[in-house]
Every structure is written in C-alpha cells, then in structure tokens.
Ligand code: ATP
C-alpha cells in the first residue's frame with residue numbers, strides 16, 4: 001500500500017490516533033483526535049495533555065487505561081492505549097460512551113438471566129433435598145407431587161434456554177430465511193390445531209376469507225410468530241373465552257393484516273410501549289399462574305421486523321387484547337426480488 005493511503009486511513013479512522021516521537025513531540029494527530037480534544041492544531045510537545053494519560057506499559061504493552069479528560073469543561077470518559085514503538089509512541093484514544101453502554105446492557109442481561117435460572121434451580125434443589133432426606137417419611141403421592149414440580153421446573157429451564165438460543169441466533173443474524181408465498185389463514189389453522197391440546201378449554205375461531213392475498217414469509221418464522229401470539233392470547237385469558245384470528249388485505253394491497261383478538265386480562269396502558277422488551281412480564285394473578293420467560297413477544301417482534309412486517313397492539317384492561325401484524329404480500333415481483341437477494345448472499 002502506498003504511504004499516502006496509510007495516512008488517509010489513519011486520518012479518517014474513527015478512533016483518536018496520535019503519533020509522538022521519543023521526546024513526546026507530536027508527529028501526527030488524526031482528525032478524530034483533533035475533533036474530540038477540540039484542538040485544530042496540535043503541535044509541539046503534548047506533555048500537558050499526555051502527562052496524565054501516558055503510563056509505562058512495558059509490563060503489558062497492550063494495556064488499556066480508562067481516563068476522564070476535560071474538554072471545554074466537559075468530562076469525557078476515554079480509553080487510552082499507548083504503545084511504545086522503536087523511536088516514539090502511538091497513542092490510541094476512543095470515547096467510552098458506547099463501550100460503557102454496551103457493558104451495562106450486557107451486565108443487565110446476564111443478571112436477569114441468572115436470576116431467571118436461579119429460581120427454578122433453587123426450587124428443584126429444595127424438593128430433591130426433601131425427597132433425599134425425608135424420602136421414607138413421604139408417601140407415594142407426596143413423592144409423585146414433588147417429582148412433578150421438579151419436572152415442571154426442568155421444563156421451565158428448558159424453555160428459557162431455548163428462547164435464549166433463539167434470541168442469540170436472531171441477534172447474530174444466524175438464521176437463514178427461505179421466503180415462500182404462504183396462506184396465513186391455512187397457517188393459523190395449523191397453529192391452532194397444535195395449540196388446542198395445550199388450551200383445551202379455550203374456543204379458537206379462525207375466520208375464513210378467500211379474498212386474502214398470500215404473504216411473503218419464511219415458514220418457520222411465520223409459524224413461530226403465530227404460535228407465540230395465539231399461545232399468549234390463550235395464556236392470558238380465562239377458560240371458555242374466545243380467541244378470534246382473522247386476516248384481510250390492507251387497502252393498498254401491499255400488506256395483509258392478521259389480527260389475534262382475545263377476551264383476556266388486557267395489558268395496562270403504561271405497559272403497551274414496553275410490551276416487546278426482553279423479560280417483561282406483567283404481574284397479575286393469571287400471569288403468576290401460567291409459566292413464561294418474558295421473551296416470546298421480543299422474539300416475535302424481531303422475527304416480524306426481519307421479514308419486513310409491522311406488529312401493533314391494542315388493549316383494554318379486563319376486556320381483551322388484539323395483536324395485529326401487517327405482513328408484506330407475496331407478489332410475483334417481491335418473490336423474484338427476495339429470490340435474487342437470497343441467491344446474491346449464497
Ligand atoms: P414466553 O417467553 O414463554 O412467551 P411470556 O408469555 O411471559 O413468556 P411474552 O410472550 O413476551 O412472555 O409476553 C410478555 C408479557 O406480556 C406476558 O408475561 C404478559 O404479562 C403480557 N401479555 C402478552 N400477551 C398478552 C395478552 N394477549 N393479553 C394480556 N397480556 C399479555
């Protein structure tokens with residue numbers, strides 16, 4: 001590579017780069033460094049700037065230090081990495097705002113997941129300890145009840161791990177889509193048949209409509225979206241209530257709207273905006289009764305977003321909730337485009 005090109009890359013790189021000679025004279029400062037330190041011209045010795053930020057890193061030559069620098073009376077958290085080279089120093093400086101923010105999100109996530117896992121583990125340990133220590137004093141039906149609780153907790157953990165894996169695959173974009181033209185009413189009927197045994201006391205109604213266009217979607221993703229929404233509709237409504245699923249073309253014929261309407265407990269207004277966040281569960285006697293990880297709606301929204309759809313929700317407390325999904329219609333053109341894009345990334 002030509003040296004001019006190196007200089008251009010160094011100048012424009014979105015990290016602060018400062019090159020000093022062995023006496024701390026500035027040899028080069030890139031645009032980002034000048035912008036963050038608000039110094040148009042950096043010349044001469046930079047001891048006044050660096051005396052606080054340079055440290056001898058001979059022990060660990062890639063050591064990174066975090067500092068607060070003051071620029072125009074504003075404190076900025078930066079990460080400084082100083083590397084001694086033959087006849088001088090290379091100083092890399094980056095703002096920590098983004099890194100800290102990611103750290104916080106990461107830590108929050110780990111602490112929530114650990115908490116979610118600890119609850120079933122503690123409960124299982126308690127029951128197993130009782131069976132082991134007082135096994136001979138328990139009758140068969142008590143033992144049976146305890147083992148059933150342990151099994152439930154194992155199922156809860158399995159669901160949590162499966163959902164976490166789905167979240168991780170989705171966030172790392174590891175799921176390969178195969179787009180197909182699908183009839184959303186037929187798919188809803190399949191999902192309802194699968195869920196009926198889980199919710200035998202609910203009434204599911206899929207409204208027929210022959211005028212609905214096919215949607216363009218990945219079968220597995222569409223199946224999971226409908227399963228999560230229809231399962232929620234039954235989980236958060238009392239027995240013997242009705243869940244109605246209907247689909248219709250939107251006026252411009254670009255989207256099909258599918259709605260899942262229940263007569264359940266409803267979602268309080270203050271939660272509507274947060275309902276698609278990870279691990280959100282609204283406390284309620286019925287929610288406490290039914291198990292859940294609080295990841296279903298987050299996964300659902302991420303799946304719908306990835307297929308170019310839009311999800312929305314309307315709800316009235318103690319009356320019911322309707323989740324609606326606007327799904328792109330499968331036209332000859334949209335299918336050809338998707339196929340072309342899929343082939344292009346192969
Ligand atoms: P899972 O991850 O197993 O699906 P979950 O059902 O608790 O667990 P979500 O599907 O993400 O998680 O739903 C989040 C929360 O939103 C639920 O715990 C419930 O409080 C509320 N909720 C979801 N759907 C409905 C609904 N149709 N009616 C009322 N509340 C709902």
Ligand code: MG
Nearest residue numbers: 232292296297
């Ligand atoms: Mg759910």
